[in-house]
Structures are given as structure tokens and as C-alpha cells.
Amino acid sequence: MKVKVRGSNIEGALRTFRKKVTESGVLYTYKEKQYYEKPTSKRKGKLAAAKARERKRQGASSRPDRLF
Numbered sequence: 001m002k003v004k005v006r007g008s009n010i011e012g013a014l015r016t017f018r019k020k021v022t023e024s025g026v027l028y029t030y031k032e033k034q035y036y037e038k039p040t041s042k043r044k045g046k047l048a049a050a051k052a053r054e055r056k057r058q059g060a061s062s063r064p065d066r067l068f
Helices: 010-024 026-032 039-062
Strands: none
Touching: 010 026
């Protein structure tokens, strides 16, 4: 990935570089593939995340505004 530095604006170039890296997902794939994770562990993690999301969604809608 290349970013041009115009003048001496290194901070702007660094900001642009970070934005490009974030949008492309390069850092995410690097972190994901840094260690091997067994397929069953991946499935269990996805299932646990889905359950947590659903629990959070259900809890927000069923809770009363105030107790007293």
C-alpha cells in the first residue's frame, strides 16, 4: 500500500495510511491468521457471539424504563 507525503505533512499521510489499512481489512486478516484456530473453535466462537448479540438485543427491549 502506498501513500504519498505532500510537503512535510507526515501526520496527514499517516492518517491516510491508517484509513486505507482499516478499510481494506488487511490488519484484521493478519490478526485472524496470526494463530491457527481449529474449525470447531471458530464455530463455537461464532455461536457464542451470536448468542451474546441476541441476549443483548432481547435484554434491551424487555427491560422496563424505571423500576419505581
